[in-house]
Amino acid sequence: MHIGIPAEIRGGETRVAATPETVKKFTAKGFHVVLVQSGAGSGASIPDEEYQAAGATIVASAAELYGQSQIVLKVRGPEPGELSMMRKDAVLLGLLSPHQAEGIEILAHHGLTAFAMEKLPRISRAQSMDVLSSQANIAGYKAVLMAANVYQKFFPMLMTAAGTVKAARVLVLGAGVAGLQAIATAKRLGAVIEAFDVRPVAKEQVESLGAKFIEVPLSEEEKAQAETAGGYAREMSDDYKRRQGELVHQRAAAADIIITTALIPGRPAPVLIKEETVRAMKPGSVIVDMAVEAGGNCPLSELDKIVVKHGVHLVGIANLPGLVAADSSALYARNLMNFLNLMLDAKSGEFKVNREDEVISGTLVCTDGEVTGKT
Amino acid sequence: MHIGIPAEIRGGETRVAATPETVKKFTAKGFHVVLVQSGAGSGASIPDEEYQAAGATIVASAAELYGQSQIVLKVRGPEPGELSMMRKDAVLLGLLSPHQAEGIEILAHHGLTAFAMEKLPRISRAQSMDVLSSQANIAGYKAVLMAANVYQKFFPMLMTAAGTVKAARVLVLGAGVAGLQAIATAKRLGAVIEAFDVRPVAKEQVESLGAKFIEVPLSEEEKAQAETAGGYAREMSDDYKRRQGELVHQRAAAADIIITTALIPGRPAPVLIKEETVRAMKPGSVIVDMAVEAGGNCPLSELDKIVVKHGVHLVGIANLPGLVAADSSALYARNLMNFLNLMLDAKSGEFKVNREDEVISGTLVCTDGEVTGKT
Numbered sequence: 001m002h003i004g005i006p007a008e009i010r011g012g013e014t015r016v017a018a019t020p021e022t023v024k025k026f027t028a029k030g031f032h033v034v035l036v037q038s039g040a041g042s043g044a045s046i047p048d049e050e051y052q053a054a055g056a057t058i059v060a061s062a063a064e065l066y067g068q069s070q071i072v073l074k075v076r077g078p079e080p081g082e083l084s085m086m087r088k089d090a091v092l093l094g095l096l097s098p099h100q101a102e103g104i105e106i107l108a109h110h111g112l113t114a115f116a117m118e119k120l121p122r123i124s125r126a127q128s129m130d131v132l133s134s135q136a137n138i139a140g141y142k143a144v145l146m147a148a149n150v151y152q153k154f155f156p157m158l159m160t161a162a163g164t165v166k167a168a169r170v171l172v173l174g175a176g177v178a179g180l181q182a183i184a185t186a187k188r189l190g191a192v193i194e195a196f197d198v199r200p201v202a203k204e205q206v207e208s209l210g211a212k213f214i215e216v217p218l219s220e221e222e223k224a225q226a227e228t229a230g231g232y233a234r235e236m237s238d239d240y241k242r243r244q245g246e247l248v249h250q251r252a253a254a255a256d257i258i259i260t261t262a263l264i265p266g267r268p269a270p271v272l273i274k275e276e277t278v279r280a281m282k283p284g285s286v287i288v289d290m291a292v293e294a295g296g297n298c299p300l301s302e303l304d305k306i307v308v309k310h311g312v313h314l315v316g317i318a319n320l321p322g323l324v325a326a327d328s329s330a331l332y333a334r335n336l337m338n339f340l341n342l343m344l345d346a347k348s349g350e351f352k353v354n355r356e357d358e359v360i361s362g363t364l365v366c367t368d369g370e371v372t373g374k375t
Numbered sequence: 376m377h378i379g380i381p382a383e384i385r386g387g388e389t390r391v392a393a394t395p396e397t398v399k400k401f402t403a404k405g406f407h408v409v410l411v412q413s414g415a416g417s418g419a420s421i422p423d424e425e426y427q428a429a430g431a432t433i434v435a436s437a438a439e440l441y442g443q444s445q446i447v448l449k450v451r452g453p454e455p456g457e458l459s460m461m462r463k464d465a466v467l468l469g470l471l472s473p474h475q476a477e478g479i480e481i482l483a484h485h486g487l488t489a490f491a492m493e494k495l496p497r498i499s500r501a502q503s504m505d506v507l508s509s510q511a512n513i514a515g516y517k518a519v520l521m522a523a524n525v526y527q528k529f530f531p532m533l534m535t536a537a538g539t540v541k542a543a544r545v546l547v548l549g550a551g552v553a554g555l556q557a558i559a560t561a562k563r564l565g566a567v568i569e570a571f572d573v574r575p576v577a578k579e580q581v582e583s584l585g586a587k588f589i590e591v592p593l594s595e596e597e598k599a600q601a602e603t604a605g606g607y608a609r610e611m612s613d614d615y616k617r618r619q620g621e622l623v624h625q626r627a628a629a630a631d632i633i634i635t636t637a638l639i640p641g642r643p644a645p646v647l648i649k650e651e652t653v654r655a656m657k658p659g660s661v662i663v664d665m666a667v668e669a670g671g672n673c674p675l676s677e678l679d680k681i682v683v684k685h686g687v688h689l690v691g692i693a694n695l696p697g698l699v700a701a702d703s704s705a706l707y708a709r710n711l712m713n714f715l716n717l718m719l720d721a722k723s724g725e726f727k728v729n730r731e732d733e734v735i736s737g738t739l740v741c742t743d744g745e746v747t748g749k750t
Contacts, residue, residue, distance in 0.1 A: 014527075044527060044659075045527055045657075045658040045659030045686060046658070047658060047686075127536035128536045128537050128538075129537075130536060130537075133535075133536070134535055134536075134537050137533070137535060138529070141529060141533075145520065145523050145524050146524065148520050149520050149521065149524045151699075152389075152419060152420055152698075152699055152700045152701035152702065153699065153701045153702040153705075154513070154516060154699065154702050156560075156563065158512070158516075158702070160508075160509055160512060160706060161502035161503045161505060161508070161509075162503050162504075162505075162509050162706045162709040162710050162713065163503075163706075163709055165702050165705065165706070185531075185564075188531065188563050188564055188565060189560075189563055189564065190563060282420075283420040283421070283422060284419075284420030284701050311420060311422070323527075324526075324527055324528065324529065325527045326527035326528045326659055327527065327528040327529050327533070327540050330528075330540065331535060331537045331538075331540065334537040334538055335537050338537065
C-alpha cells in the first residue's frame, strides 16, 4: 500500500501522524511505500532527512501526496481543499470529529473509508491505539507546566536563608487520563494537590498519586449512575451539580492553581468554575481550562488565550498536545500504526477491513459512500 | 522614619521591594511610617488594599512618595526622572549596578546614602539579606520551567500503552545558587541531569541533588585558583577554557536541554556554547542562557527573546525572577528588611549607619556626596 503523511494545515496544529520510528516499521517488510510531504514534521522538529533515512519518500506538494496515497494518516480531519485532492477510494485515519455528523457525511460522499480515532472502543486490546488517551496524558502534563509558568510563585516549598516560601495548592477537577497526569506532574513539582471526579472509582487513583480526593456526597441512585460502561463521566442531576458547585467554590477559593478537565463527549463542557468563584480566588491564581474548546469549564476562559480576570490568570489554550509536538506526535503515530496494523496482513501486507472486529467497526465512520455506526 | 516603596518603572520589572508581610513588621512598633505608591504591587499580584491592611499609607504619585520618604526601598536603581524626585538626604537600598561607576557617582552627587545590594558580603551573617542569592534561586527554578515549557517533549520518562517516552537529558553549566536550583527543579520533573562548574567544590553539591558532575581535568595550579574568597567563579586560563569547551561541546550534543548560569561579576559572561555546538545539538533542543544580560554564555541567544537557530530554541529572557514576581518580591523584600534592620535601632527606631559593620560598609556605595569603597 501507499501510505501518505501530509503536512497538517489546521491553524496551530504542529503534530504529525507518523514519525521516523513508525515509517521504519511500515517500510521494513517492503510491502508499503510511505510518502511524507516535505515539511510535515517541522512543527515536531523532525526534518525531512530523518523521514528519508527511515525509508520514506519525500514528496514536494500536498497534491502529489494525496494523489498517490491509498491510505492517509492525519492528525486533523481534512479541510475541503485537502479532501478535494484525496483519491475517491482512499482510506483515512485521524481525529475526524465524529460528533459533527455533517463532516462525516462529506467524507462518506467523497467515497472514503474513514476511521475517526475518537470512536475507538475503550477496551484493553485497543489501549495501544487510543489517541484520546495518549493525547490527554500529554495535555495533562502540559497544563501543569503552563500553570507553573504563568503562576508568579513557586510550586514547591522553598526553604531559604530569607525564610520559607509555601508550596502551591493545586485543585484538579476531573480525574481521567488528563487529570491524573496533571496530578502526577503537579506532585513532581512539589505542589499540594486536591482533586475530584464525579466517578467515585477515581478516588483510589487520585490517592495513589498522593493527592487528596474531594467528595461530593452521593445518594445510592447517583452512585449507580455515576459511571457509564465506556469509562467516561456522564452528566449528573441538577441537585448533584448544585452540591458539586458549592464544594468546588469552597475549594477553589483556597487553591492557587485550578486545572479543569471535565468533558462530556459530544456535549458542551459542564461549567464547574463560575464567575463568582473566580472572584473569590486569590489575586495571582491560575486556572487552566482544558475544556475550553467544548465551551469551557469556566465561562471566563477564552479560546487560545491567556487572560486575566478578577486578578486570576485564565489559560484557555485548546491544543495542549500540539505544544509538546514531538512527544505527542510520537505517541499519536504509534497509536495510528497499531490501529492500521489490525487491517494490514502481516504476511502479505494486504489491506482488509474486518468489520467483525469491534475495534475496527467501532472506529469506522464511513465506507462505500455510506456513514456507518452512530455518530 | 518614613520608608517609601515606589512602583518600579524599569521596563519588564514586575517586582516590588516590600510586601504586606514586611510592611507589617516595619510598622509594628509604631516607629516607622511605610508609604507605598498606589499600584506598586500590581506586577506581583499585591493589591493596594493588602498593603493598607498591613499598615501602609498608600500615596497616589511617585512625586509624593519620593518627597516624603527618608528611606527608599527599590528593586532597580533609580532612573534620572526618579532620582530628581528624591530627597537630597534620602537613604536608598536596591540593585544599583555598582559595577557601573558612573551611575554610582550620580547617586553620590545627588547626596544619597545608597546601598547596592549586589555588594553585600557573602558571609553567613548576611545570608538572610542576600538578594543575589534569593533571586538566583528563583531564576534557576524559572529557567527550568521555561525550558520545559518550550521543549516539545516530556521531561519525565512516560510509560504508556503505546510505549515509552524517554526522560529529557539536561545539562546545567555553572552550579552556583541558580544552577543548583535548576538541577533540583529538573530533577523534580524527572529529567536526567549532568552539571559542571569550574569550582571542584561544586561536585559534592551537584551529586547530592542526584545529578552527574562533569569534570574538566585540572592541574594543581588551576585547582588552587579555581575558587576565590567570595565563593564566585573566577576566570580561568585559555588552556582550561579550550578543554572545557571541548567537554561542553561533547556533552551539549548529547543533551536535550542546556541551562547556562556562568557569570563573572562586572565582566562579560564567558562563552560556553559556541555556534558550532548549537549546530551539533538535536533539532528541538532548548538552551536557556541565564547570562544573556552580561552578553550571554551563547553568542546566539538574544536579549529578552526566544529564538530558534539551527533548530535549537534559545531562551534569552534576562529578568527571570521578574516572571515569578510574587515569590521573588517576597524574598527580596525580606532580604531588604533584614538588611535595613541592621541600621534601625530595635528600641528607638533610630536610623544609624555603623560603618564598623562589614556587612553595612561592604554594601554602602555612597554617602555625604562621596563614592565609598571599590566599585
